[in-house]
Amino acid sequence: MTRHPVRAVRAPRGARNGPPEGFDRRLIAPMLLGSVLNPVNSVMISVALVPIGRALGASPAGTAWLLSALYLATAVGQPVAGRLVDAYGPRLLYLCGATLVGVAGALGTVATSLHVLVVARVLLGLGTCAAYPAAMYLTRSEAVRTGRKSPGGVLTALSFANQTVAVVGPALGGLLIGLGGWRTLFTVNVPLAAACLVLGARRLPKRSALPLAAQAGTGGRPRLDTAGMALFAVSLTAALLFVTEPRAAHWYLPALAAATAVAFTVRELRTPEPFIDLRLLRGNPAVLATFARQVLAFTVTYAFLYGFSQWLEEGRGLSASQAGLVQTPMFLTAMAVTALTGRRPEVRGKLLTGGLLQAAACLLLLLVHAGSPVWLLLAVTLVAGVPQGLNNLANQNALFHQADAGRMGSSAGLLRTFAYLGAMVASSANAAFFRHGVTTAGLHHLAWFLAGTAALLVAVTLPDRSLRRIGRGTDRP
Numbered sequence: 001m002t003r004h005p006v007r008a009v010r011a012p013r014g015a016r017n018g019p020p021e022g023f024d025r026r027l028i029a030p031m032l033l034g035s036v037l038n039p040v041n042s043v044m045i046s047v048a049l050v051p052i053g054r055a056l057g058a059s060p061a062g063t064a065w066l067l068s069a070l071y072l073a074t075a076v077g078q079p080v081a082g083r084l085v086d087a088y089g090p091r092l093l094y095l096c097g098a099t100l101v102g103v104a105g106a107l108g109t110v111a112t113s114l115h116v117l118v119v120a121r122v123l124l125g126l127g128t129c130a131a132y133p134a135a136m137y138l139t140r141s142e143a144v145r146t147g148r149k150s151p152g153g154v155l156t157a158l159s160f161a162n163q164t165v166a167v168v169g170p171a172l173g174g175l176l177i178g179l180g181g182w183r184t185l186f187t188v189n190v191p192l193a194a195a196c197l198v199l200g201a202r203r204l205p206k207r208s209a210l211p212l213a214a215q216a217g218t219g220g221r222p223r224l225d226t227a228g229m230a231l232f233a234v235s236l237t238a239a240l241l242f243v244t245e246p247r248a249a250h251w252y253l254p255a256l257a258a259a260t261a262v263a264f265t266v267r268e269l270r271t272p273e274p275f276i277d278l279r280l281l282r283g284n285p286a287v288l289a290t291f292a293r294q295v296l297a298f299t300v301t302y303a304f305l306y307g308f309s310q311w312l313e314e315g316r317g318l319s320a321s322q323a324g325l326v327q328t329p330m331f332l333t334a335m336a337v338t339a340l341t342g343r344r345p346e347v348r349g350k351l352l353t354g355g356l357l358q359a360a361a362c363l364l365l366l367l368v369h370a371g372s373p374v375w376l377l378l379a380v381t382l383v384a385g386v387p388q389g390l391n392n393l394a395n396q397n398a399l400f401h402q403a404d405a406g407r408m409g410s411s412a413g414l415l416r417t418f419a420y421l422g423a424m425v426a427s428s429a430n431a432a433f434f435r436h437g438v439t440t441a442g443l444h445h446l447a448w449f450l451a452g453t454a455a456l457l458v459a460v461t462l463p464d465r466s467l468r469r470i471g472r473g474t475d476r477p
Contacts, residue, residue, distance in 0.1 A: 023142050023154060030199035031138060031154075032161045034094060034131025037101055037192060038074060039162050041124050041185075043169030045070075048182040055182065058114045069118045072240055073125025075420035076233045081126075082133035082413025083275055086406065087224060090134035090141075091204040095197060100127030102193030108186025120186060129413065131196075132158075136396075136412035138204070140405055155400060156342025159393040164335060228267050228275035235260035236417070243424045276410065286402045286466035287411065290395055291418045293351065296457040297391040298422030299429070300358045300450045304384055305330075307430045307446050308365070312377070314438035315370055326377050333385025338393055347394040348467035354390035355461060357383060358454035365447035369440050391457075392419075401470045 049063040085093045104123035111117045139154055176184040235257050242253035268274040281288060305327075312323035341350060361384035368376060395415065403411035433446040461467065 023146065026203045027138055027142070028154065028157065030094070030196060030203050031131075031135040032157060033192070033199060034098065034196050035135050035158055036161050036165050037131060037189070037196070038125070038128035039165045040169055040172075041128065041189070042070060043165060044173030044176070044185050046173070048173060048177060048185050051177065051182045052114075052117070056114050056117070062114055065114075065118050066121050068244055069121040070125040071420050071423060072237060073122045074129055075240060075417045075424075076236050077126045077129035078133065078413035078416040079276065079410050080229050080233070080413070081129035082409035082411065083224070083229070085130060085133045085137050085409030089206075090137045090409070091200065091206060093130040094134045094200045094204060097127045097130030098193045098196035098200060101196070102190050103127075105186050105189025105193060109183050109190075111186075124189065132416055133409040133412040136400065137409045140400065140408045144405065153343055155397055156338060156393065159342065159396060160335060160338045162392070223273040225268075225271055225273060225275035228264060228271065231260050231264035231267060232275060235264055240421070240424050243428050246428060276414070277407065280404060280407070284402065284404070286464065287399065289460055289464050290398045290402060291414060292460055293391075293457055294395050294415055294418040295422045295425070296453055296460065297354065297358070297387075297395065298419045299425045300362070300454050300457070301388055301391070302423045302426035303429045303446065303450055304362065306426065307434070307443065308380070310430070310434065310438045311440070311443045315440050315443060316372065316377070317370070326374070327381050329378055330381035330385035330388065333382055334388035337386050337389025341390065342393055345397060345470060347398045347470050348461065348464070350390040350394035351461045351467070352458060354387035354394065355454050355458035358387040358391075358457065359451045361387070362447045362451040362454060366444050368443070398467065398470060402466065
């Protein structure tokens with residue numbers, strides 16, 4: 001019997017201790033720990049903005065940059081880190097990212113000004129960029145090595161870990177602040193980074209079953225499109241800065257974004273080893289549709305989460321802790337749905353159900369008012385939790401099957417970038433609809449906008465025939 005060609009590739013250290021055809025479970029711990037560093041730093045800081053402002057004499061507008069800095073750095077850095085993963089393999093980038101996280105944590109611990117804290121947050125964003133593309137790359141690599149689809153539980157675990165962080169992040173942040181002040185939110189990154197370094201050095205393979213992009217270069221040297229990366233970074237940063245603060249005085253930002261986007265497109269179509277292969281994406285409309293769904297789904301998710309949270313406090317009159325308790329069922333439902341449906345590889349039904357339930361949850365917001373009973377508020381959050389557990393996992397699984405194997409890292413990075421783009425659009429939507437205060441009328445107008453966005457998600461999903469093939473047929477990757 002002819003042996004599968006990937007048998008010639010040495011399995012990762014420790015893989016020979018288990019079944020030869022199974023996923024190397026020694027990889028799971030570093031994959032999960034690294035992938036949650038970004039979301040845990042995203043949510044913990046929310047409970048520290050007030051004490052940081054008081055300690056450093058910063059305004060709310062100033063401390064808001066602690067959120068925007070990480071989002072901007074991550075949105076720009078994810079595809080860059082992913083492309084470097086494709087070129088050099090996941091191990092090196094994972095270890096470099098963990099090192100940068102440790103440096104950022106130490107810098108934030110000793111910072112004496114808001115500007116230094118913002119720099120630390122930028123470094124955190126960049127340092128946490130490599131882990132998720134590395135995890136997706138390793139998952140695809142294991143699929144090739146074993147000759148079978150990687151277990152659905154691995155992709156589910158990645159999504160489930162991020163859902164868990166959304167639940168425990170604020171509470172963990174409050175606990176750390178209570179134990180040692182707001183600086184502990186930065187200090188905790190030092191031992192987390194050290195754990196990633198130890199696990200990554202001991203368990204991540206030095207060789208991969210996927211061909212490295214670096215091998216395309218002369219003599220095995222990587223050809224990195226640094227000019228393309230720079231143009232991409234400038235264009236996306238300018239666009240996101242404008243989306244964050246859309247003002248007429250900032251007209252130069254969209255102009256700069258458009259000009260550099262044109263230059264980036266020309267560059268990528270002409271260079272033989274592009275940073276983002278636009279020709280390949282143009283020939284893969286399924287991936288483009290997945291990116292579009294990611295923006296739409298996360299626009300609704302983030303706008304609903306933060307908009308409803310603000311209204312519960314300002315419009316309904318709940319305290320911050322009471323508002324948090326009302327929203328807890330949403331996160332718990334999302335975790336349960338992820339756990340129950342994660343092992344099923346089909347994605348089309350999940351996306352359609354997720355889009356319809358997102359629209360339903362937004363329409364339910366039209367029923368709430370300042371005197372709404374608590375049971376109605378809980379019902380809204382329960383309905384909203386189901387699509388949170390479906391959409392993210394479905395888009396992640398879709399990309400795993402649709403993306404070119406040789407660019408899995410950069411594709412995974414782009415998926416995260418489009419998620420953060422949705423977060424930025426959501427932030428602008430909340431600011432627009434709550435321009436005159438967080439009122440019930442503003443919440444209802446936001447609800448109509450989000451229901452329309454969810455309907456667009458369904459419209460993008462329905463005609464996509466490529467989604468029907470995912471989860472059917474043979475179990476070969």
